[in-house]
Amino acid sequence: MQLPLLPLLYGLDIETDTTVNGLDPAASSVVAVSLATEDDVVTFTGPEPTLLRSLDRHLRRLPAGVLVTWNGSGFDLPFLADRARACRVRLGLSLTADATLPHKYPPLVGHSSYYRARWRQHGHLDACCLYRTLLPADVSCALKSVARTAGLLVVEEDRERLHELAPGPLVRYAANDAELARLLAVRAWSEAGALVDAA
Numbered sequence: 001m002q003l004p005l006l007p008l009l010y011g012l013d014i015e016t017d018t019t020v021n022g023l024d025p026a027a028s029s030v031v032a033v034s035l036a037t038e039d040d041v042v043t044f045t046g047p048e049p050t051l052l053r054s055l056d057r058h059l060r061r062l063p064a065g066v067l068v069t070w071n072g073s074g075f076d077l078p079f080l081a082d083r084a085r086a087c088r089v090r091l092g093l094s095l096t097a098d099a100t101l102p103h104k105y106p107p108l109v110g111h112s113s114y115y116r117a118r119w120r121q122h123g124h125l126d127a128c129c130l131y132r133t134l135l136p137a138d139v140s141c142a143l144k145s146v147a148r149t150a151g152l153l154v155v156e157e158d159r160e161r162l163h164e165l166a167p168g169p170l171v172r173y174a175a176n177d178a179e180l181a182r183l184l185a186v187r188a189w190s191e192a193g194a195l196v197d198a199a
Helices: 048-061 072-087 127-134 143-149 159-164 167-191
Strands: 009-016 030-036 041-044 066-069 093-097 115-119 123-126
Touching: 009 072, 009 167, 030 048, 030 072, 030 167, 041 048, 041 167, 048 072, 066 072, 066 127, 066 167, 072 093, 072 115, 072 123, 123 127, 127 167, 143 167
Parallel strands: 009 066, 066 123
Antiparallel strands: 009 030, 030 041, 093 115, 115 123
16 A cells, blocks of 8 residues: 655654663663654653653644654564553553564564554554565665665664763764654655554
8 A cells, every 4th residue: 555645754762771681671761762853853861750751741742643663563662661561651652462563573572572553643653664575685674774775874872882871972872763763764655555553
């Protein structure tokens, strides 16, 4: 199915505390969430409950659109849902398991599936799944690799040592990933079809 009209696309990326195991929501917290629009990028940091509430409040105020993540169906969104439960923060995020999504890696620790999602009035597109259907099987679908091939500016940091970053570089890193996901979705929107989770 072709999607001829480009809706408002909001790139979303999270960064987690890599001190222990940044891939396990039972052991790690969310330390930054960036949300990229066509005009700017907002990054939420600070105490995790405050960060989660601020993100949810911000999404509630934005016009209806599509949240674009990179591996968000397998990582970012279930991680946020798990951390919100741990912090007793209510989010407007709804997840529906869908094991048919085209993924290469196992689901998030503690989960048995990937997820379709919506967040309040916003749909969702996992742009990694989209590019996995567009690129040859032997080509890396890592965000930075795809972005570099597309000629986009990539901010590099050691993912295993993000906990050592000062606030400024951490914000730049998260903001860049959110913007890359959004821009890559814009470029391939006409091919997104059934991979877009409707609000």
